[in-house]
Every structure is written in structure tokens, then in C-alpha cells.
Amino acid sequence: MSVPSDIEVARAAKMRPVVEIGAKLGIPADALYSYGPNIAKLASGFVDGLGDRPDGKLILVTAITPTPAGEGKTTTTVGLGDGLNRIGKKAAICLREPSLGPCFGVKGGAAGGGYAQVVPMEQINLHFTGDFHAIGSAHNLLSALLDNHIYWGNALDIDTRRVTWRRVMDMNDRALRGIVTSLGGAANGFPREDGFDITVASEVMAIFCLAKDLKDLEARLGRIIVGHTRSRKPVTAKDLKADGPMTVLLKDAFMPNLVQTLENNPAFVHGGPFANIAHGCNSVMATKTALKLADYVVTEAGFGADLGAEKFFDIKCRKAGLKPVAAVIVATVRALKMHGGVAKEDLGRENVAALKKGLANLGRHIRNVGQFGVQAVVAINRFVADAEAELQAVGDYCAEHGVEAQVCTHWADGGAGAEDLARKVVALADGGHSQFRTLYDDDVPLWEKMRTIATSIYGADDVIADKQVRDQFVQYQKGGYGHFPICVAKTQYSFSTDPALKGAPSHHVVPVRELRLSAGAEFLVAVCGDIMTMPGLPKVPAANAIRLDSDGQVEGLF
Structure with a gap:
């Protein structure tokens, strides 16, 4: 029997x-701004009125280091949310919005898979409610105002050699990593080097996802540093009245944004910074709203726990005052065997x-x-080909390390395949044994924060950087x-900065290539290794298989 594709399953929902x-969450109809029958935004006034309600319990879903074999973190988040509702709990999930870059590149969409999806899948994975377009427009408005200010006399005395604000677009396009703007004569401004990042790497995206309300959003946007004057003073978005x-x-x-799972349970899908470039979490607004409306809130952080969970804990939870009570680490037998060579x-x-080597x-x-x-x-996100001996080996290893392993079949069975996981998560959440803490305190020096992440999380011996970058740490x-906390931009495919090093490499060093200040988001981005803030498309991009069929329906999206 053939297995339906993700898009076929979603279309049949x-x-x-x-x-x-x-x-289901007590949201009145007049508090919803509908984008068609199945998508809505929650009115700001309703959200603002939730402040006095007690918070539900926050559960993080993270994963092992990703491989081409697949792990299923989003699928598990959706399955767990459905599983919690199936066992009688009032639960909601919070996800990031998908970026068009991965949808048309390698990774595909981010709406789950199989029978553990959020729907409507096509809209969520494509333009959705236009949030990313708004974020890109706001970012590029600042770019336009910056160059316009320079054109009309440059009253702030901005040094065009020290402009740090790049443009963005929500697509993988390596040709735009480095460009020259304002060519074509005096009417077009003053030529200078520029470049594009992908929208999900924008500081505006990070601010959008960390701001607690519109007032905080505006204040953070105003603190964005776009460059420096000739006397080396920072120039902000507020200086440009942007x-x-x-x-x-x-x-x-x-x-x-409010949507639903295949089992008609509530899902908030809002914001979406990349996890290997930015902090990789959905918006604080969505998470805090869900916590006021549900007893259990399941959210995910991008890629493996070394990137996603660390940033979720050290940046999002620190900034928003969140206290997660349990975590789920997703693994597959296939991916563990890949880590084993x-x-x-x-597979x-x-x-x-x-498998034992990859464990x-x-x-x-x-x-x-x-x-x-x-x-x-x-x-353990189970695949059909997984052998019982392999599943047993994972369970035994987890027991030796003081954690329980639950085999899950949510991809094939929906929430029913995650009921045992749901019961275990409730036991952990209600047990009161988690005592959340960040990895480092605010007052630890910046260089030591970077070293702590590298040695404690990545298994590195040390951090290295040339003198110019070390001086940046000192200057900031x-x-x-x-x-400020540190947001590390590095490959997601390894604990190290070398994507070829699988498993759990140790005794490596982490080279910091660049340090970027995100004054509005209130963190510093340490760019490590060869990571790019504007990805490129692969030789055969996923876009090649996406089309409309004879009935006008989307095919090839996954």
C-alpha cells in the first residue's frame, strides 16, 4: 500500500x-481576524487582556544533531500536542512560521509531516498571513531611509564605509550576498558595497520574536544600529526616524496566528528566526498568549539542542522570563546510525x-x-524499518543516562502514536522537579560566555578568533x-563548526569569524566557521518539483 505524501494527507484533512x-481555548469569535475560514490572527486587545491569568506549563521539543536521514522535531511537537489533547489535557502548540528559502531549497516546509501536521499546509508553508513580507518590508524600509538620508545631505555624517545594515529577502540567493548599490550616476546616490541576508536572519525578525508588546517593539526597532559616523559614533534607526x-x-x-492540527487542536504559528543563524524560536507574543490560554504549551526550538535548545533557554527564556518545566529530545534510529558512520x-x-556508536x-x-x-x-520517532534490537539499544542507553525513552508513531498514527509520550511529559511537568536555569549569568564577560557555550555545549576545548574579532568583544x-547573551551562528550538522564531524566530537576549537551587535534584539551574534547569513540553493532545488496540477492544486511541496 502506498503512503500518501504530506501534501495529500494535509489536503484530505x-x-x-x-x-x-x-x-477550545476560550477565544471569542470577535477576537479573531480571519484570513479565510481556517486561519486567524488574535486581536491585540484580547491578547493584552490576558495578563492577569496564570500561566500554563511550557514544554520544549528539541532534537539530536540533524542529519539527511531526518529526525522529525516539528512532527513530534504536533504529535505531542495532539497526544496531550487525546489524554484529556487542554494543550496548544507553538511553532515558527516556515521560510520560503528552505521550502524551495533543501529542507522543505515546517508544518510537520504524515499524520502530525498543522494545516492548511500550503498556505502556512507559502505566504501565510504575510508576516514575513511585513518583516522584510520593515527591514528594507530602514535600508531605504538610510541611503535616502545619505543622498539628501547626510546630516548625521554617516560614514558610508561603515554602514552595517544589509538588505533582506525571503529566498536563498547566493548572488546577492555581496553587491554594489547606487550605480548609474548622481541621481541614484553614492555607490557603496552592500549585500542581502535572508529575512529570517534579519534583526527585525529577532526583535519581532522577542518583543513583549508594540511599545517594546518600537523601542527595540529604534535601537537597531545601522552604521557609524565618521567620528565612530553609532547611528540608530531612531536617528533616521525609522x-x-x-x-x-x-x-x-x-x-x-492561530491555525489547527490535523486533529483540530489549536496551534500558534508565529515568527521564525533561523536557528543556525539567529535564535530559532517562535515569537514571545505567541508563546505567552498560549500559556495564558492552555494548561500545557508545547513549543520547539530549531535544529539540535546545541543550537535550538541553548538559544531557547539562554536567549528567549532569559529575555521573556519563561520557565520551561520539561524537554523532549527527538531522535531516530536512522539518524543515530548515520552519526555512527x-x-x-x-540505513x-x-x-x-x-547505532551504539552514534548514541x-x-x-x-x-x-x-x-x-x-x-x-x-x-x-524515538519510529520508522517502519527500525529493528527491535535497535530500539532496545536506544532505550537501554537512555536508561543508563537517567532518562526514559518513549517510542512514538505519530507520523503514521497521529496523536494516538504519542499518547505514551504525552503521559510521560505530563508526569515530568507536574512533578515539579525541573529547576530551570540559564547556562551563564548576565554579568559574565562576553568572551567567557562564548567560551562557556563552546566548552559546555559543543564539547570544544576552546574558542579562537583573530585580533580584530577579539577587539570587538572588548569594545562591546x-x-x-x-x-547581552551570545547567539551563535554556526552549522547545524555538527557540535563543531565542521559539518562533516558527526557524532559527539571533542577536543576541537570553535573559530569566531565575526561578532555582530544586535542592539535592538539585545544579543550579540558570533558568526563561526563558514556559516552564511544568505544561504544558496542546492544543485537540484526543491523548487524544481513544485507546480500546480490540472486542477490548480499545489504539488511537490513538502
């Missing part, structure tokens, strides 16, 4: 009107020896989550930014 989904109009462009986008084409064969990767992630004081459970420390 029996969706309920979004007002019915909102009613903070007000940028906020206007983001006003509607800032309202959280098995080629992708051989269907039983290989307990390679070191899972062990590192279990240890890392434990450093934050959060109790964890391992979710002295400049009043020493209390």
Missing part, C-alpha cells in the same frame, strides 16, 4: 472553522553496532539539556553591551 478552534513607520508596517503581523543508502539495514550524539544532548536544570524524555564589553 477535515478542518474545522478557526472560530471553533479558538473556542522606528515609527517600521512599527506601523509590523502592527498587524505582530498579532499571533552508516551511509544514507544503508534500512539493522546495524546495532553503528554518543544523543548522550551529549541529554547532558546538555540537563545543564539547564530541565528534566527530559527522549522521543566596554560599550555597555556586556550583559
Whole structure:
């Protein structure tokens, strides 16, 4: 029997009107701004009125280091949310919005898979409610105002050699990483070097996802540093009078989006910074709103726990005052065998020896989550070809490391395949044993924060950087930014900065290539290794298979 594709499963879903989904959480119909029958935004006034309600319990879903074999973190988040509702709990999930870059590149969409999806899948994975377009427009408005200010006399004395604000677009396009603007004569301005990042790497995206309300959003936008004057003083978006109009462009986008799972349970999908470039979490607005409306809120952080969970804990939770009570670490037998040296084409064969070798990767992630004081459970996302001996080996390894492993079949069975996981998560969440803490305190020097992440999370011996980058750390420390957390931009495919190093490499060093100040988001981005803030498309991009069929329906999206 052939297995339906994700898009076929999504298209066959029996969706309920979004007002019915909102009613499950006590949201009145007049508090929903509908984008068709199945998508809505929550009105700002309703969200603002939730402040006095008690918070539900926050559960993080993270994963082992990703491989081409697949792990299923989003799928598990959706399945767990459905599983919690199936066992009688009032639960909601919070996800990031998908970026068009991965949809048309390699990774595909981010709406789950199989029978654990959020729907309507096509709209969520494509333009959705236009949030990313609003974020890109606000970012590029600042770019336009910056160059316009220089054109009309440059009253702020901006040094065009020290402009740091790049443009953005929500697409993988390596040709735009480095460009020259304002060519074509005096009427077009003053030529200078520029470049594009992908929208999800924009500081505006990070601010959007960390701001607590519109006032905070505007204040943070105003603090964005776009460059420096000839006397080396920072120039901000507020100096360019850009903070007000940028906020206007983001006003509607800032309202959280409500959709549903295949089992008609509530899902908030809002914001989406990349996890290997930015902090990789959905918006604080959506998470805090969900916590006021549901007893259990399941959210995910991008890629493996070394990137996603660390940034979720050290940036999002620190800034928003969140206290997660449990974590789920997603693993697959296939991915663990790949970490043990098995080629992708051989993953269907039983290989307990390679699996045991690859389990070191899972062990590192279990240890890392434990450093934050959060109790964890391992979710084994089961594939049909997984051998019982392999599943047993994972379970035995987890037991030796003090955590329980739950085999899950949500991809094939929906929420029913995650009920046991749901019961375990409830036990951890209600047990009161997690004592969340960040990895480092605010007053730790910036360089030491970077070293702590590298040695405690990545298993590195040290951090290295050339003198110019070391001087940047010193300058930002002295400049009043020493209390900011560090957001590491590095490959997601390894604990190291070398994507070829699988498993749990140790005794490596982490090279910091560049340090970027995100004054509005209130963190510093440490760019490590060869990571790019504007990805490129692969030789055969996913876009090649996406089209409309004879009935006008989307095909090839996954």
C-alpha cells in the first residue's frame, strides 16, 4: 500500500472553522481576524487582556544533531500536542512560521509531516498571513531611509564605509550576498558595497520574536544600529526616524496566528528566526498568549539542542522570563546510525553496532539539556524499518543516562502514536522537579560566555578568533553591551563548526569569524566557521518539483 505524501494527507484533512478552534481555548469569535475560514490572527486587545491569568506549563521539543536521514522535531511537537489533547489535557502548540528559502531549497516546509501536521499546509508553508513580507518590508524600509538620508545631505555624517545594515529577502540567493548599490550616476546616490541576508536572519525578525508588546517593539526597532559616523559614533534607526513607520508596517503581523492540527487542536504559528543563524524560536507574543490560554504549551526550538535548545533557554527564556518545566529530545534510529558512520543508502539495514556508536550524539544532548536544570524524555520517532534490537539499544542507553525513552508513531498514527509520550511529559511537568536555569549569568564577560557555550555545549576545548574579532568583544564589553547573551551562528550538522564531524566530537576549537551587535534584539551574534547569513540553493532545488496540477492544486511541496 502506498503512503500518501504530506501534501495529500494535509489536503484530505477535515478542518474545522478557526472560530471553533479558538473556542477550545476560550477565544471569542470577535477576537479573531480571519484570513479565510481556517486561519486567524488574535486581536491585540484580547491578547493584552490576558495578563492577569496564570500561566500554563511550557514544554520544549528539541532534537539530536540533524542529519539527511531526518529526525522529525516539528512532527513530534504536533504529535505531542495532539497526544496531550487525546489524554484529556487542554494543550496548544507553538511553532515558527516556515521560510520560503528552505521550502524551495533543501529542507522543505515546517508544518510537520504524515499524520502530525498543522494545516492548511500550503498556505502556512507559502505566504501565510504575510508576516514575513511585513518583516522584510520593515527591514528594507530602514535600508531605504538610510541611503535616502545619505543622498539628501547626510546630516548625521554617516560614514558610508561603515554602514552595517544589509538588505533582506525571503529566498536563498547566493548572488546577492555581496553587491554594489547606487550605480548609474548622481541621481541614484553614492555607490557603496552592500549585500542581502535572508529575512529570517534579519534583526527585525529577532526583535519581532522577542518583543513583549508594540511599545517594546518600537523601542527595540529604534535601537537597531545601522552604521557609524565618521567620528565612530553609532547611528540608530531612531536617528533616521525609522522606528515609527517600521512599527506601523509590523502592527498587524505582530498579532499571533492561530491555525489547527490535523486533529483540530489549536496551534500558534508565529515568527521564525533561523536557528543556525539567529535564535530559532517562535515569537514571545505567541508563546505567552498560549500559556495564558492552555494548561500545557508545547513549543520547539530549531535544529539540535546545541543550537535550538541553548538559544531557547539562554536567549528567549532569559529575555521573556519563561520557565520551561520539561524537554523532549527527538531522535531516530536512522539518524543515530548515520552519526555512527552508516551511509544514507544503508540505513534500512539493522546495524546495532553503528547505532551504539552514534548514541554518543544523543548522550551529549541529554547532558546538555540537563545543564539547564530541565528534566527530559527522549522521543524515538519510529520508522517502519527500525529493528527491535535497535530500539532496545536506544532505550537501554537512555536508561543508563537517567532518562526514559518513549517510542512514538505519530507520523503514521497521529496523536494516538504519542499518547505514551504525552503521559510521560505530563508526569515530568507536574512533578515539579525541573529547576530551570540559564547556562551563564548576565554579568559574565562576553568572551567567557562564548567560551562557556563552546566548552559546555559543543564539547570544544576552546574558542579562537583573530585580533580584530577579539577587539570587538572588548569594545562591546566596554560599550555597555556586556550583559547581552551570545547567539551563535554556526552549522547545524555538527557540535563543531565542521559539518562533516558527526557524532559527539571533542577536543576541537570553535573559530569566531565575526561578532555582530544586535542592539535592538539585545544579543550579540558570533558568526563561526563558514556559516552564511544568505544561504544558496542546492544543485537540484526543491523548487524544481513544485507546480500546480490540472486542477490548480499545489504539488511537490513538502
